Amino acid sequence: MDPQRFHFDWSSTGLGSLTLVRYDLAAEVHSLAEPEHELLVCRVDASSAEVGSGREAMDASQPWLTDGARVEARWLQTARVRALVIDRGAAQARVRQITGDDSLVLRSTGLMPRDAASGRHWERTVEYLEDAVADLPPDGILRAELERHALAVTLSSFPTTVHESMSRTAQRGAAPAAVRRALAFIDENAHRAITIDDVAVAAFISTRGLQYAFRRALDATPAEYLRRARLAGAHRELVDGTTDSIAVVARRWGFSHPSRFAASYRREFGQAPSATAAERRR
Structure with missing residues (x-):
């Protein structure tokens, strides 16, 4: 060489x-x-x-x-x-x-x-x-x-x-109870580094089965509910008057792109995250 x-x-x-x-x-x-x-x-x-x-x-x-x-x-x-x-x-x-x-x-x-x-x-x-x-x-x-x-x-x-394996029929049993367990787990752990697979484990069902159950019971996906729970967590921080920047709050709750976070936040709460933070400072 x-x-x-x-x-x-x-x-x-x-x-x-x-x-x-x-x-x-x-x-x-x-x-x-x-x-x-x-x-x-x-x-x-x-x-x-x-x-x-x-x-x-x-x-x-x-x-x-x-x-x-x-x-x-x-x-x-x-x-x-x-x-x-x-x-x-x-x-x-x-x-x-x-x-x-x-x-x-x-x-x-x-x-x-x-x-x-x-x-x-x-x-x-x-x-x-x-x-x-x-x-x-x-x-x-x-x-x-x-x-x-x-x-x-x-x-x-x-x-x-x-x-x-993915071409087979998804697990569909125990859907209502599984959805309740999943919702409770998300609400209690959205601030942690959990994924929808962790949610499914906590609900005692496969990920595919949980997705089917959510669609049937809530017309939504577990990922959508987890995202909304994390948006709510970021919203609480801004309302409480955190000293961290909006970008830091967004990343802490799993949103890596500030512009996408702002767009999702506006759809969920009717105003930009900067407006929420400004209201708290008044």
Whole structure:
């Protein structure tokens, strides 16, 4: 290896059960990926990149996913590599909760994205995650939501056993009691880093089953109710006269985009969050 050509710039960020990795590497490289306990999703962006596997033909211009199948990557000069390393056991537990299928074994059924659009969507999501996590605290609502979003996009972008399970009928039993338990859990815990999967666990039902139950009982989704509960929490802080800025309050309650927060707040309460804060200061 020529020391004059070598350059390595690495960064990684943990998001619960997954790790977001990005590095720029200028060198002649031949890498091998064969994970044992993780799902590895990777995109090598280099003009000279080649990727291959004995399992199927691969396209170096697309991201790829392996849960153990051997994948080799080569490049000659500079490459930017983006990857998600996902704990396989945690991901399987999460998708079992989402689908309500306790027998589901999470496996990849193909290395390449379901189609080119899915591959681009995954890449855009990873780029968004890189920007979003830059200023986040080590825990909190936004970090939990980003973890769930990253996993959901990955599993929808690549062929896995999740798709077969999701095609089955959702769990529909115990809907009224489940909805009541879910509403109580949201009201008590909206300030915490919970997702709708946590709500479903507290309601003793699958995530899909809870979504069906909410639609039938409330003509809404659990995510919509959780969002409204968090808007209400932000509203209470502004009414009480918090010294924090509106942007800080919004982020604390899980809203990463101030403009979207302001629009949702106005729809919910009939005025901008700045107007609420101004009223309190009078």
